Amino acid sequence: MFDLVSFIPRAIAQSIPLLYGSTGEIITEKSGNLNLGIPGVMYVGGICGVIGSFLYEQSFDDPTQMNAALGILIPLLCCLLGSLLMGLLYSFLTVTLRANQNVTGLAMTTFGVGFGNFFGGSLIKLAGSDVPSISLSTTSGLFRTTLSFAGSLGDFGSMFLSFGFLAYVAIVIALVSSHVLTMTRIGLQLRAVGEDPATADAAGIDITRYKFMATCIGCMIAGLGGLYYVMDYANGVWSNDAFGDRGWLAIALVIFTIWRPNVSIFASILFGGLYILYLFIPTGTDLAVKELYKMLPYVVTIVVLVITSMRNKRENQPPESLGLPYFREDR
Amino acid sequence: MIRITKRKEMPLSQSMAIRGLSIVLSLVVCGIITTILTGLNPIDVYVTFFNGAFGSARKIWILLQEIAILLCISLALTPAFKMKFWNLGGEGQVLVGGLATAACMILLGDKIPNPLLIACMVVSSIAAGAVWALIPALFKAKWNTNETLFTLMMNYVATQLVAYFIIVWEVPKGSGKIGIINQSTEAGWLPQIGDYKYLLNIILVAVITVLMYVYLKYTKHGYEISVVGESTNTARYVGINVPKVIVRTLLLSGAICGFAGLLLVGGTDHTLTTTIANGRGFTGVMVAWLAKFNPFSMIGSSFLLVFMERGASEISTAYGLNQSFADILTGIILFFIIGSEFFITYKIKFTKKTEEVEKANV
Numbered sequence: 307m308f309d310l311v312s313f314i315p316r317a318i319a320q321s322i323p324l325l326y327g328s329t330g331e332i333i334t335e336k337s338g339n340l341n342l343g344i345p346g347v348m349y350v351g352g353i354c355g356v357i358g359s360f361l362y363e364q365s366f367d368d369p370t371q372m373n374a375a376l377g378i379l380i381p382l383l384c385c386l387l388g389s390l391l392m393g394l395l396y397s398f399l400t401v402t403l404r405a406n407q408n409v410t411g412l413a414m415t416t417f418g419v420g421f422g423n424f425f426g427g428s429l430i431k432l433a434g435s436d437v438p439s440i441s442l443s444t445t446s447g448l449f450r451t452t453l454s455f456a457g458s459l460g461d462f463g464s465m466f467l468s469f470g471f472l473a474y475v476a477i478v479i480a481l482v483s484s485h486v487l488t489m490t491r492i493g494l495q496l497r498a499v500g501e502d503p504a505t506a507d508a509a510g511i512d513i514t515r516y517k518f519m520a521t522c523i524g525c526m527i528a529g530l531g532g533l534y535y536v537m538d539y540a541n542g543v544w545s546n547d548a549f550g551d552r553g554w555l556a557i558a559l560v561i562f563t564i565w566r567p568n569v570s571i572f573a574s575i576l577f578g579g580l581y582i583l584y585l586f587i588p589t590g591t592d593l594a595v596k597e598l599y600k601m602l603p604y605v606v607t608i609v610v611l612v613i614t615s616m617r618n619k620r621e622n623q624p625p626e627s628l629g630l631p632y633f634r635e636d637r
Numbered sequence: 638m639i640r641i642t643k644r645k646e647m648p649l650s651q652s653m654a655i656r657g658l659s660i661v662l663s664l665v666v667c668g669i670i671t672t673i674l675t676g677l678n679p680i681d682v683y684v685t686f687f688n689g690a691f692g693s694a695r696k697i698w699i700l701l702q703e704i705a706i707l708l709c710i711s712l713a714l715t716p717a718f719k720m721k722f723w724n725l726g727g728e729g730q731v732l733v734g735g736l737a738t739a740a741c742m743i744l745l746g747d748k749i750p751n752p753l754l755i756a757c758m759v760v761s762s763i764a765a766g767a768v769w770a771l772i773p774a775l776f777k778a779k780w781n782t783n784e785t786l787f788t789l790m791m792n793y794v795a796t797q798l799v800a801y802f803i804i805v806w807e808v809p810k811g812s813g814k815i816g817i818i819n820q821s822t823e824a825g826w827l828p829q830i831g832d833y834k835y836l837l838n839i840i841l842v843a844v845i846t847v848l849m850y851v852y853l854k855y856t857k858h859g860y861e862i863s864v865v866g867e868s869t870n871t872a873r874y875v876g877i878n879v880p881k882v883i884v885r886t887l888l889l890s891g892a893i894c895g896f897a898g899l900l901l902v903g904g905t906d907h908t909l910t911t912t913i914a915n916g917r918g919f920t921g922v923m924v925a926w927l928a929k930f931n932p933f934s935m936i937g938s939s940f941l942l943v944f945m946e947r948g949a950s951e952i953s954t955a956y957g958l959n960q961s962f963a964d965i966l967t968g969i970i971l972f973f974i975i976g977s978e979f980f981i982t983y984k985i986k987f988t989k990k991t992e993e994v995e996k997a998n999v
Binding site: 340342395399403404405406408409410412413414415416417418419420421422423424425426427428431432546551554557558561593594595597598600601604605607608611612615616618624633635 | 641642643674723725776780781782783785786787789790791793794797798800801802804805916919920922923926957958959960961962963964965967968969971972975976978979982983
């Protein structure tokens with residue numbers, strides 16, 4: 307029998323990093339920047355949070371005595387700072403120096419994943435500490451604090467209220483971005499920049515500022531996805547390459563949701579479910595078939611990609627100038 | 638005030654000087670970072686680097702082999718990029734090529750004579766790679782489906798497919814590994830030239846490099862690729878069948894990637910893992926782009942990246958640091974070179990604001 311009560315919470319837990327990543331990428335893409343560096347940014351976000359809280363935990367003899375507010379704030383700020391720097395780097399190269407976005411993005415992914423794995427593997431040695439592995443159980447405990455009454459609500463509680471605060475923050479951020487993008491002046495101008503920067507420029511919109519802001523904010527949101535993964539999903543244990551290809555799936559989700567963060571909330575839960583479906587389908591002792599089930603999220607993405615391109619509706623198209631640098635004199 | 642204008646064309650010597658300068662600058666930054674992390678003095682850092690790449694005959698052979706494989710994959714991706722088709726699926730195309738090779742070696746290993754077996758491996762690996770690239774190409778040609786994401790997703794489909802077959806063929810059962818294929822009979826192992834294990838791969842890739850240069854520069858196909866890359870509208874206007882060019886170019890691109898899979902599985906590794914491509918499908922994108930799609934310049938750019946990787950891996954081994962150190966340094970070098978392109982394409986003029994205002998008033 308398919309165990310829905312244990313499936314749904316795990317699917318949601320899987321979906322949160324994807325939701326952060328896709329929301330960040332949607333905001334970035336709306337400004338016309340196709341940031342393929344998101345997988346790297348998410349690694350950097352995660353590891354920066356880990357470095358922050360590792361150093362903070364190490365400064366106490368007994369980590370349980372540390373200040374709860376600081377225990378959350380330090381990794382959070384480190385994560386945001388790290389992702390912000392990655393965003394600034396990407397915007398500087400692609401907007402100020404007008405470099406090719408795909409190449410810059412891939413270089414950022416190489417750098418970011420390397421950065422995460424390097425510090426994940428060498429932090430203990432570099433910090434001169436004597437612990438056997440990076441295990442931030444105290445900080446993770448703070449991030450995983452749930453509402454005290456969630457347990458008393460039965461299945462509903464365990465399915466929807468059993469997550470740490472970052473999960474709900476992700477949903478709030480997605481809803482707010484959706485609102486800002488479609489309902490506000492800033493959102494309208496941002497979309498104008500992504501659709502046709504030359505026209506937006508003529509209308510007096512500061513293209514550079516919008517592209518920088520959107521990319522940096524997008525990266526910071528995506529970085530939180532990495533932080534959620536380490537602190538909440540992985541119980542504060544960093545293991546190299548564990549985050550895997552979630553960053554690429556987040557980019558795929560952007561197309562799946564046709565550039566809408568609010569749709570992404572459900573779409574990412576669907577993807578999260580597909581990601582772990584192989585654990586719930588009884589295959590007996592045939593381990594090989596499980597590997598085929600792991601293909602599902604990617605196959606579904608391809609199918610959606612093909613269908614949206616076949617239907618070719620105007621409102622479902624990517625921002626017109628996506629991937630192109632803007633140079634005012636270049637007309 | 639800073640004014641930026643586009644340059645007409647920069648003399649080659651000058652643009653090479655800018656690129657060279659950016660590489661030197663990036664190496665200095667890499668040296669400083671390594672010094673901070675290891676506490677080694679900067680001169681020793683470069684010495685260790687150099688040793689990692691050229692320290693012994695064996696290391697030089699490995700360096701050459703790594704360059705050959707990376708170059709092969711970059712060459713494969715080049716015609717597609719020149720056409721502005723972002724084939725990020727090199728990873729998957731190499732994997733299925735390797736999978737096809739391994740399948741021949743395992744299933745036909747002791748049933749048919751060796752030359753016939755190798756012929757089967759060559760044909761099937763090339764076909765597998767070509768098919769893997771053909772699928773996104775067909776959709777791109779017919780419905781303009783976004784190829785960047787399509788090819789990217791195909792990588793993971795290929796990875797899972799390989800993971801599936803690894804479990805099917807695993808030796809011994811339950812180990813999750815295939816191990817060395819046909820270790821006793823050496824059936825399907827590509828022939829070794831003299832005592833040099835990697836020489837055959839290097840020669841084959843050198844041949845492909847020359848062929849690719851000729852193909853892109855002197856053939857009608859190559860010309861059509863560059864016209865489609867410049868503008869699909871122009872191409873259509875002069876009567877080029879754009880979908881046909883896309884499909885044909887991607888078949889070639891995938892075929893060479895599949896061949897790289899053959900070189901890896903049949904030529905050197907003699908086993909199959911999900912990580913045989915080892916990120917080269919992505920690194921190849923950058924190699925091709927750095928060399929501005931010129932096959933001979935690609936030898937230089939792949940040398941630079943492989944040299945950094947081998948050097949950084951020597952440092953991480955010597956100081957007990959993580960092997961990913963190489964990725965950080967590669968990233969830094971790439972950022973510098975990507976940034977330097979700006980100074981090649983654009984000219985910057987510093988003018989005083991007051992002067993401009995005065996001119997405007999006059």
